[in-house]
Amino acid sequence: MASHRHSGPSSYRVGTMAEKFDCHYCRDPLQGKKYVEKDGHNCCLKCFDKFCANTCVECRKPIGADSKEVHYKNRYWHDTCFRCAKCLHPLANETFVSKESKIFCNKCVTREDSPKCKGCFKAIVAGDQNVEYKGTVWHKDCFTCSSCKQVIGTGSFFPKGEDFYCVTCHETKFAKHCVKCKKGLVKAPVWWPMKDNPGTTTASTAKNAP
Ligand SMILES: [Zn+2]
Ligand SMILES: [Zn+2]
Ligand SMILES: [Zn+2]
Ligand SMILES: [Zn+2]
Ligand SMILES: [Zn+2]
Ligand SMILES: [Zn+2]
Structure with missing residues (x-):
């Protein structure tokens, strides 16, 4: 007040x-x-x-x-x-x-009242675009791929423990590789259910504290 x-x-x-x-x-x-x-x-x-x-x-x-x-x-x-x-x-x-x-x-x-960004540990203040995933918030630009550091923001990603991977990195890192040509299976075959489900963030813009 x-x-x-x-x-x-x-x-x-x-x-x-x-x-x-x-x-x-x-x-x-x-x-x-x-x-x-x-x-x-x-x-x-x-x-x-x-x-x-x-x-x-x-x-x-x-x-x-x-x-x-x-x-x-x-x-x-x-x-x-x-x-x-x-x-x-x-x-x-x-x-x-x-x-x-x-x-x-x-x-x-x-x-004081603002939530802190998990990426840069700074406050998310009024006007900042931010994303939320499982109760944790990031500045939109601080939500990045753990491997290539590209901004994920509201794009698709795969959570792996504490890390998040963009679709490309997830494929190169974790996709099953063909035993014959060693290429990663870019898309898992339909009969092979993907173990990892992509996550999505909720985007919002921080408002002034009441
Ligand atoms: Zn005094
Ligand atoms: Zn006196
Ligand atoms: Zn002050
Ligand atoms: Zn941040
Ligand atoms: Zn990446
Ligand atoms: Zn192959």
Whole structure:
């Protein structure tokens, strides 16, 4: 679920004190200084950090009155600490996705959720053509013959254990050879049932993760 940033609580105000007020906590005079007004009290910036500031869930330091704060589901970050857990891209001003209490950028979350190609081990992302065979997925171009490395994609092939062979390679490798002329039997005679059945892949184009 994509969400937008929520700005920090507006329950306090920062300003420069014009009047003769002292800090609610340490009693330091505030006149002419920056101060924070919160819940009807005026306090100095130091005391604000100490007693009032939210703690950043990332760096565990108080989010001072001078810092920009990002607030999401009752958790607080410095705006500079609000980053993608994976690529560390700052997300304070961008769309992000929250997953298992972590924050991710859109790109990283798509990658996380995507199935991995059995050929190149990279993610199959939106727009990638892919093929599926017995619950395993490949990029269409990564589904290749184990012998000649030609792309099989959606073409016919013969599975042999972990390997897949294109029709040509399957014939040269596994077809029965004629005892007399040693040529492979390109097509098995009708009375000789083929042991290996050709497989087929299901092709599809990856869509954006919901
Ligand atoms: Zn103070
Ligand atoms: Zn922080
Ligand atoms: Zn990221
Ligand atoms: Zn691949
Ligand atoms: Zn081949
Ligand atoms: Zn022959």
